[in-house]
Amino acid sequence: MSATQLATPPPSVLRMAEGGIHFDGVRAVDGVTLEVRSGEVLGLIGPNGSGKTSTLNLLSGMLRATSGSIHLDDHDLTRLSMRRRTRFGVVRTFQSGRVFGRLTIAENVEAAALGGGLRRREARQLTADILAELGLEDVAHQQADALTAGRIRITAIARALASRPRFLLLDEPAAGQNESEAIALITAIREFAQRRGCGVLLVEHDMSVVMGTCDRLHVLDSGRTVTEGEPALVRRDPKVIEIYFGKRHDHDAER
Known part of the structure; x- marks a missing residue:
């Protein structure tokens, strides 16, 4: 059985309603409602300090919401720990990457697949597929x-994919790569996720990358929340132009 033939879970929605987190009176996230659907890539964008990583932390359970609720379909995740949310298939990656340093890349990925309940033969096939798609075969x-x-x-992203998440929360996965490398990586993640019916929430600062993926x-x-919608519509939104391309951030509006 190949990795692409493994059972695909039914369509789902991960939703935060009026979510908020406050730190010493500072509203890092203030009444945000968003949803991620199976098989799609939702880009979460905004300037530094806008609340992107805090939102990721709320959805993953790394932070406990001060207000609002978080549901995966009919399951209330609001008060569940990060570990318990991973059992529902909500998996988060970190900018630094978290791997077992003394294991090989293949062993790292296979361990995640085995931990997700696959038998060894299936785990090895899934590992081979992921390594090929993410360009890790040579290492x-x-x-x-x-x-x-x-x-x-x-x-670390390969390990997360090997756990067969229902929703994958990515915090700047392509940091440090050039634009073409970043688009190639996120496109590979997108294609893998679509075949598996996995929803992806992507935090990324590079507008060219998010517009293309x-x-x-x-x-x-x-x-x-400023606005949400398809990339072409969001790009033309006057409020987004002001945030990203206006004088506030010293960018040309036509770039």
Whole structure:
């Protein structure tokens, strides 16, 4: 049985309604409502300090919401820990990448697949598919702690995919890569996720990358939703132009 033939879960929605998190009176996330659907890539964008990572932390359970609710379909995740949410298939990656340094890349990914309940033969097939799609075949048998930071980050994403998540929360997965490398990586993640019916929430600062890879965009500023919709529509929104391309951020509006 190949990885692409493994059972695909039914369509689902991960939704945060009026979510908020406050730190010493500062509203890092303030009444944000968003949803991620199976098989899509939702880009979460905004300037530095807009609440993107805090939103990711709320959805993953790394932070407990001060207000609002989080549901996966009919399941209330609002008060569940990060570990318990992973059992529902909500998996988060980190910018630094988290891997077992003394294991090879292939062993790292296979361990995640086995931990997700696959038998060894299925786990090895899934591992081979993921390594091929993410461009890790040439380093598959290298020890993880001998790799560059960029390859470690991609290995962490491969491990997350091997756990067969229903929703994958990515925090700047292509950081440090050029635009073409970033688009290639996120496109590979997108294609894999679509075949598996996995929804992806992508935090990314590079507008060229999100415009080229995301189905929808959700824009934050100062912890609040500015707008959401298809990339072409969001790009033309006057509020988004002001945030990203106006004088506030010293960019040309036509760029």
